[in-house]
Amino acid sequence: MKLPAAGGLHAINADLHCHSTVSDGWLEPEALVLRALANGVQLLALTDHDEVGGIDAAAEVARAHGLAFVAGVEISVSFAGETIHIVGLGIDHRHPVLVKGLEQVRSGRDARAQLMSEALEKVGIRGALAGARRFARNPALVSRAHFARHLVASGVMPDVRTVFDHYLVRGKPGFVEHEWAALDDAVGWIRAAGGIAVVAHPARYRLSADNLSRLFDRFVAAGGEAVEVVSGAHTDDEMRRFATVARQRGLLASRASDFHGERESPVDLGRCNPLPPDLEPVWSRLLPAAASH
Ligand code: AMP
Numbered sequence: 001m002k003l004p005a006a007g008g009l010h011a012i013n014a015d016l017h018c019h020s021t022v023s024d025g026w027l028e029p030e031a032l033v034l035r036a037l038a039n040g041v042q043l044l045a046l047t048d049h050d051e052v053g054g055i056d057a058a059a060e061v062a063r064a065h066g067l068a069f070v071a072g073v074e075i076s077v078s079f080a081g082e083t084i085h086i087v088g089l090g091i092d093h094r095h096p097v098l099v100k101g102l103e104q105v106r107s108g109r110d111a112r113a114q115l116m117s118e119a120l121e122k123v124g125i126r127g128a129l130a131g132a133r134r135f136a137r138n139p140a141l142v143s144r145a146h147f148a149r150h151l152v153a154s155g156v157m158p159d160v161r162t163v164f165d166h167y168l169v170r171g172k173p174g175f176v177e178h179e180w181a182a183l184d185d186a187v188g189w190i191r192a193a194g195g196i197a198v199v200a201h202p203a204r205y206r207l208s209a210d211n212l213s214r215l216f217d218r219f220v221a222a223g224g225e226a227v228e229v230v231s232g233a234h235t236d237d238e239m240r241r242f243a244t245v246a247r248q249r250g251l252l253a254s255r256a257s258d259f260h261g262e263r264e265s266p267v268d269l270g271r272c273n274p275l276p277p278d279l280e281p282v283w284s285r286l287l288p289a290a291a292s293h
């Protein structure tokens, strides 16, 4: 591991949330690791949606290049009628409790994708499932992002963000309600696998202030320990808001690009802002695991 001797933990360029082709990222796990290295990342976690199938390949390339790496996952959760994402870091990605839980979460995606396709057909968009599948390298993991890419490629909308705004968010014609994992279960699977649970991009949820507070209450009660303060999906104001939440609740702070690909992601691997200096970086708890890889 090549980590800076001076500057302490905060000086480490950690990026603890990104996606490969195993979920809805554009790069293969190997290429993702190489891009992280080229961008100066010093500690990386791969966190595909509901899937750990890219971890071994990513870990191997990271090891070959001396990059500190921890296994991760981003679990889809339903809470108060909204979809929440819980990242697990430093997991044993072969732990049977986690593996079984993730299988269960993934198993609903096929039926949901079929319903999304039927819903889009009703507004005149035909063959969306077949189109989305062409963008999904992992057939078990068709995400709304793959539908969005297909709708852009077929000229329905100019870019992915516009597709989401017009078709794929609640209240729009291609949106289908879906029951993901329970919050307590997701945190429990991560902990069973020896990992640290992190609330991903907390500013992105359409929850009332009360429900957001309940989310953190339940998350902490279930054994969750960290929050993404710095996220590629956060503005500076949102970062400051969740820095306050981390302080008030005594949570560890994570730093995460949530990189999917250069065409779609506002922040590239390793290019996030630094954490506020008074917060304890979640990687204070991950470096020993990374060193043993
Ligand atoms: P799913 O897990 O199938 O519901 O898909 C969620 C994924 O869609 C997220 O992880 C993002 O990659 C993408 N996504 C969600 N909302 C948006 C948005 N407003 N703009 C662009 N991509 C989005």
Ligand code: MN
Pocket (backbone or CB within 6 Å): 019, 024, 049, 143, 145, 260
């Ligand atoms: Mn995604």
Ligand code: MN
Pocket (backbone or CB within 6 Å): 074, 085, 200, 201
């Ligand atoms: Mn997410």
Ligand code: MN
Pocket (backbone or CB within 6 Å): 017, 018, 019, 074, 258
């Ligand atoms: Mn993500």
